[in-house]
Amino acid sequence: MLTPHGSFACAKVPDSDQIIVAGGGSRHTMFNATGSRMTSVERYDICRDEWVAMEGLHSFRAGCVGFFAGNVEEREFWVMGEYGQAMTISEVVPVDKYYRNAVVMELTNRNSDGRWRETG
Structure with missing residues (x-):
C-alpha cells in the first residue's frame, strides 16, 4: 500500500483485477489515547x-x-459501519464517535476514479 492501513474497508472491483482500500486507522496508544x-x-x-x-x-x-x-456500467463502492473522530469523557476516557451514514463512491466505465457522496 502507499500508506499503511488497518481497520479499513476493502473490496474487489467486480469484473476486474483491482481492489479498493478506503479509510482505516489504529487504536494503538503510540498514536495517542484515541489512536x-x-x-x-x-x-x-x-x-x-x-x-x-x-x-x-x-x-x-x-x-x-x-x-x-x-x-x-454504474458500480458503487459503499463504506459503512465506521467510527471517525474520538472524544474524551472527563478528559480521560477515549470514546469513538460512530457514524450513522455511509459514503458511496460512484464508479462508471467513463470515470474509474469515482467521486464520493454521503447517504443517510
Missing part, C-alpha cells in the same frame, strides 16, 4: 502490482467495511 484515523483511498491493480491513490474520504473513517453494488 489514528485515515481518509486515504487506494486502488491496487493485481496484474500490474501497482497501488494508485484515489480521491480521499471527506472525513476520517476506521473500523469500516466495504462492498460493491450496482452493475458493470
Whole structure:
C-alpha cells in the first residue's frame, strides 16, 4: 500500500483485477489515547502490482467495511459501519464517535476514479 492501513474497508472491483482500500486507522496508544484515523483511498491493480491513490474520504473513517453494488456500467463502492473522530469523557476516557451514514463512491466505465457522496 502507499500508506499503511488497518481497520479499513476493502473490496474487489467486480469484473476486474483491482481492489479498493478506503479509510482505516489504529487504536494503538503510540498514536495517542484515541489512536489514528485515515481518509486515504487506494486502488491496487493485481496484474500490474501497482497501488494508485484515489480521491480521499471527506472525513476520517476506521473500523469500516466495504462492498460493491450496482452493475458493470454504474458500480458503487459503499463504506459503512465506521467510527471517525474520538472524544474524551472527563478528559480521560477515549470514546469513538460512530457514524450513522455511509459514503458511496460512484464508479462508471467513463470515470474509474469515482467521486464520493454521503447517504443517510
